[in-house]
Amino acid sequence: MPTYNGDEVNALVLDVGSMWTRAGFAGEESPYAYFPTSVGYMIDSDSESSKNNKKAPEQNPTIESNNENAEKNDSMDVDTETNKNEKSTNDSEKSDTRLKYYVGNSGISLFRPGMEVKNVLADGMVDDWDAYEKILDYALYNQLRINPEEHPIMVSEASWNSAEKREKLTELMFEKFKCPGFYVCKSAVLTAFGTGKSTALVVDSGADFSSAVPVYDGYVLQKGIVRQNLGGNVISDLIVDYLKEEQNYQITPLFEIKRKERVEVGKQPIFDRRDLGGITDSFRNYMIRQTVLEYKESVCQVLEYPYDENTASSRGNKSFEFPDGFSLVLGSRRFYEPEVMFQPNLFFNKDRTRIGKNLENMNTDKNDENINGNQNMNNNTNLERKKDAHEYMSIQELAYRAVSKCDVDLRPHLLHNVVLTGGNTLFPGFTERFSNELPKLCQSSRVRIHTPGSTIDRRYTAWLGGSILASLGTFHQMWISSEEYQEQGTSIVNKRCF
Amino acid sequence: MNSKDIKDILNIHTEQTVPRSSKKLKLAKKPAGLNRELVWKGFESSARNDHLQFHHWVKQDEPSSDYYYAKFNSTFKVPQLDPDEYQSHFTEYDWTFDETRYLFDLCKTFDLRFQVIHDRYSYSPPNSEQQQDIKPSLNQRSIEDLKARYYSIIKKMIEIPALRKKYNILGTDQNSGTQRKALALLSFDKDKETERKKLLEELLNRTTEEIEEERKLLVELERIQTQQKKLARERESIMLSIVPFEETTPSMVRADPNAPEPQQEKRSSKDSFSEKRNDGTKKQYSDSSESKNIINLNKNKSLVEINTQLVNIPSISKSTYIPVRDLKLGPGAFLRSEKITPVPKHRVEQVQLILDHLGVSCSISAWPRPFMPTAPICDRFEEIIQNIVPLLELKKVCDKTEAELCILESRKNMLVKEVEQKKHDL
Numbered sequence: 001m002p003t004y005n006g007d008e009v010n011a012l013v014l015d016v017g018s019m020w021t022r023a024g025f026a027g028e029e030s031p032y033a034y035f036p037t038s039v040g041y042m043i044d045s046d047s048e049s050s051k052n053n054k055k056a057p058e059q060n061p062t063i064e065s066n067n068e069n070a071e072k073n074d075s076m077d078v079d080t081e082t083n084k085n086e087k088s089t090n091d092s093e094k095s096d097t098r099l100k101y102y103v104g105n106s107g108i109s110l111f112r113p114g115m116e117v118k119n120v121l122a123d124g125m126v127d128d129w130d131a132y133e134k135i136l137d138y139a140l141y142n143q144l145r146i147n148p149e150e151h152p153i154m155v156s157e158a159s160w161n162s163a164e165k166r167e168k169l170t171e172l173m174f175e176k177f178k179c180p181g182f183y184v185c186k187s188a189v190l191t192a193f194g195t196g197k198s199t200a201l202v203v204d205s206g207a208d209f210s211s212a213v214p215v216y217d218g219y220v221l222q223k224g225i226v227r228q229n230l231g232g233n234v235i236s237d238l239i240v241d242y243l244k245e246e247q248n249y250q251i252t253p254l255f256e257i258k259r260k261e262r263v264e265v266g267k268q269p270i271f272d273r274r275d276l277g278g279i280t281d282s283f284r285n286y287m288i289r290q291t292v293l294e295y296k297e298s299v300c301q302v303l304e305y306p307y308d309e310n311t312a313s314s315r316g317n318k319s320f321e322f323p324d325g326f327s328l329v330l331g332s333r334r335f336y337e338p339e340v341m342f343q344p345n346l347f348f349n350k351d352r353t354r355i356g357k358n359l360e361n362m363n364t365d366k367n368d369e370n371i372n373g374n375q376n377m378n379n380n381t382n383l384e385r386k387k388d389a390h391e392y393m394s395i396q397e398l399a400y401r402a403v404s405k406c407d408v409d410l411r412p413h414l415l416h417n418v419v420l421t422g423g424n425t426l427f428p429g430f431t432e433r434f435s436n437e438l439p440k441l442c443q444s445s446r447v448r449i450h451t452p453g454s455t456i457d458r459r460y461t462a463w464l465g466g467s468i469l470a471s472l473g474t475f476h477q478m479w480i481s482s483e484e485y486q487e488q489g490t491s492i493v494n495k496r497c498f
Numbered sequence: 499m500n501s502k503d504i505k506d507i508l509n510i511h512t513e514q515t516v517p518r519s520s521k522k523l524k525l526a527k528k529p530a531g532l533n534r535e536l537v538w539k540g541f542e543s544s545a546r547n548d549h550l551q552f553h554h555w556v557k558q559d560e561p562s563s564d565y566y567y568a569k570f571n572s573t574f575k576v577p578q579l580d581p582d583e584y585q586s587h588f589t590e591y592d593w594t595f596d597e598t599r600y601l602f603d604l605c606k607t608f609d610l611r612f613q614v615i616h617d618r619y620s621y622s623p624p625n626s627e628q629q630q631d632i633k634p635s636l637n638q639r640s641i642e643d644l645k646a647r648y649y650s651i652i653k654k655m656i657e658i659p660a661l662r663k664k665y666n667i668l669g670t671d672q673n674s675g676t677q678r679k680a681l682a683l684l685s686f687d688k689d690k691e692t693e694r695k696k697l698l699e700e701l702l703n704r705t706t707e708e709i710e711e712e713r714k715l716l717v718e719l720e721r722i723q724t725q726q727k728k729l730a731r732e733r734e735s736i737m738l739s740i741v742p743f744e745e746t747t748p749s750m751v752r753a754d755p756n757a758p759e760p761q762q763e764k765r766s767s768k769d770s771f772s773e774k775r776n777d778g779t780k781k782q783y784s785d786s787s788e789s790k791n792i793i794n795l796n797k798n799k800s801l802v803e804i805n806t807q808l809v810n811i812p813s814i815s816k817s818t819y820i821p822v823r824d825l826k827l828g829p830g831a832f833l834r835s836e837k838i839t840p841v842p843k844h845r846v847e848q849v850q851l852i853l854d855h856l857g858v859s860c861s862i863s864a865w866p867r868p869f870m871p872t873a874p875i876c877d878r879f880e881e882i883i884q885n886i887v888p889l890l891e892l893k894k895v896c897d898k899t900e901a902e903l904c905i906l907e908s909r910k911n912m913l914v915k916e917v918e919q920k921k922h923d924l
Contacts, residue, residue: 007554007566007567008554008555009552009553009554010553010554152552180550180551180552181550181552216611216613216614216617217611217613217614219608219611219614219617221613221614221617222617222618223617224617406613407613407616407641407695408695408698408699408702409613409695409698410613411702412702442702443704443705443706443709444701444702444703444704444709445702472567473565473566473567473570474567474570474571476543476545476546476552476565476567476568477543477545477546477568477571479550479552481546481548481550483548483549483550484548484550498607498608498614498618
């Protein structure tokens with residue numbers, strides 16, 4: 001075993017992202033569990049009645065399995081398992097907060113009257129500690145099915161996490177889960193490790209936000225972090241707006257549809273709604289978002305060069321059918337919305353409000369303007385001016401600005417090790433476009449973009465880095481032990497994990 | 499691995515302890531010394547300060563020693579500062595003891611990774627009233643400030659004997675050689691570093707146009723260099739073909755065409771400059787046009803046009819003035835002695851004789867040329883040749899005329915005699 005410097009101590013790795021949570025055993029190459037970070041909850045007025053309610057929708061298995069597919073769950077085994085586990089989840093839940101939580105693919109995607117959906121994280125940091133605890137509960141007891149008292153646990157966190165939240169997390173891990181060892185590591189560092197680097201610029205574009213984080217020798221350079229809340233959800237909103245304004249169509253999520261008819265392309269759908277009571281807005285929005293996610297995964301792409309109507313339309317059409325039977329054949333439009341990542345000024349004003357309705361007319365002028373803008377971006381004063389205006393930045397500018405904040409000796413290294421990660425970078429062509437755009441901003445140094453080979457791997461690069469780190473023999477001395485926690489309290493996390 | 503092994507590992511002891519005879523035979527065949535039995539065993543590591551116990555799989559018969567990876571736990575020793583010593587040795591303007599200690603703590607935490615130390619550096623003085631005047635600079639300590647501070651203190655710890663003994667930074671190796679080496683390594687020149695970073699930043703912030711221009715210039719340089727090599731090669735082959743081998747000294751042939759020429763020549767050729775101007779030959783034309791080009795190049799700071807004429811610039815720019823005798827210049831470099839007016843073949847011997855008579859030593863190959871063809875010598879030599887050749891011509895004419903005169907005189911004598919004879923006869 002010493003040959004590859006690994007030592008199996010049965011550590012667990014938990015990576016809670018803004019959209020997905022990954023959990024698994026250190027030393028393995030992919031996470032064992034992969035489920036949404038959002039949780040469903042409802043007020044637990046009467047435990048008996050809620051149990052009955054829960055069982056009712058399960059009688060309709062078709063809907064459930066469809067929902068599972070929409071979420072791209074890995075295999076049917078996991079699906080059935082989660083169904084089984086769900087019961088135990090509910091059993092193990094305490095009603096101390098008088099809220100009942102539903103976690104995991106089947107927990108959240110299943111319609112329950114009155115169930116609200118919420119995201120556990122806000123801006124990458126834990127927002128709702130009760131829900132976060134439920135997520136950990138679910139991952140450890142229902143997915144991995146282990147006793148946390150026997151396993152050291154490594155948890156990832158956002159690079160900008162606050163000291164208080166880390167201490168609270170430490171307390172949770174030792175007091176509630178009683179794990180023998182605990183470590184919290186910045187997800188950017190883990191991503192760099194997952195790509196086999198200790199120094200890198202980690203450009204992460206997720207659902208909620210995009211960030212560029214310089215990592216030096218395994219440490220995050222805090223002063224170099226640049227982020228903004230422009231991510232996958234913004235693209236989703238743009239798509240919903242497009243459907244509403246130009247196609248006069250509003251998405252109906254799958255769970256509401258009882259029966260649909262075949263209609264021609266572009267014609268309004270004909271379907272019957274299920275007679276359901278107690279659909280909450282948050283749940284419907286969550287399901288609509290899942291449908292848009294499917295739309296994005298099926299048809300959306302990024303052009304290698306700045307958006308141009310003609311090039312985009314020459315790339316061929318793709319069709320997409322929504323759950324209610326409404327279908328569209330999409331040509332150049334497939335390339336339009338993801339362009340927001342590279343040219344946000346096509347879509348947003350300087351104060352981050354949407355540009356007016358007549359998008360198509362402004363298209364060409366705006367495009368030209370932006371090309372000019374790109375050329376001027378070497379000019380530092382130009383960048384400074386933009387920063388003051390709180391304008392959305394393109395992702396390449398985000399990366400460039402993070403590099404510029406670092407010491408000049410470091411910049412060439414960072415630019416040579418740019419790691420692109422996050423679910424929002426999975427559009428076909430995204431990496432190529434980014435590799436074309438970033439060198440334009442820094443002409444004088446060589447730029448190399450590294451991405452995990454397959455798109456599936458890119459969903460859990462950070463988890464993989466954690467898996468590697470936690471299985472290293474030399475990592476043994478880094479764990480915070482429960483003994484140390486007893487002696488020094490929660491503050492130890494800020495002395496040990498940087 | 500067979501089922502028994504698995505049962506062993508999982509600690510499942512079945513009552514069926516008597517295996518079948520065939521199985522027993524199989525087990526007996528296992529090579530000696532190979533023990534695959536692993537056990538789930540707790541362990542502690544000396545790299546930790548506490549008694550955290552984790553479990554891992556180890557071979558059953560392995561002696562329980564310290565954790566294998568504990569030896570990799572190397573820590574960097576950063577000396578602990580003492581307030582009294584600080585007062586006597588390490589005080590520095592705008593640094594306090596507390597802040598210095600804070601810096602040293604960070605150095606220890608991050609193992610001297612100054613990039614990270616600088617990133618996390620956020621010192622706030624405990625008593626802001628005292629250090630009111632220093633405060634503004636605190637937040638803006640650059641990475642160079644931190645490095646300079648750290649290394650200057652470590653340097654003092656080696657330099658001052660009392661401190662050297664106490665901190666023992668050099669370890670057991672105390673001889674003066676290592677000490678000097680250590681001091682050299684520790685000397686951190688803050689201004690130089692700052693300047694270097696400034697320049698590096700400028701390098702990184704070049705605009706597209708600047709990079710493009712630089713690229714073009716580099717291509718141009720490469721072209722000029724290859725052209726030069728080609729010219730040198732050509733010259734060598736020409737020299738070999740016209741000058742007999744033994745007379746071609748390699749230094750002459752391989753001489754760098756761009757090597758700066760003696761000042762003397764310039765002066766001497768300057769004298770003949772006005773003469774040259776009137777000549778209006780092709781050479782002069784190309785010379786002036788190219789020198790204009792040079793001026794253009796110097797004036798024009800921006801993009802350089804790619805221009806084939808540029809190639810010839812080095813050879814011309816160095817020898818700005820072309821001597822008057824070079825009327826038949828071909829392209830490229832040449833030997834000065836080549837350009838001496840050639841002596842007509844039938845005169846060579848005579849010219850040689852006169853030169854010998856005058857005591858002028860020279861080599862005779864195709865035509866006479868000085869051994870040391872510097873510009874003044876060449877000019878003088880040219881002058882002599884220019885005198886000798888017409889002299890020889892004149893001598894020839896003179897000889898011819900004298901001969902004719904002789905003939906005519908003898909004819910006259912004959913005629914006179916005839917006339918006198920006829921007179922006598924009459």
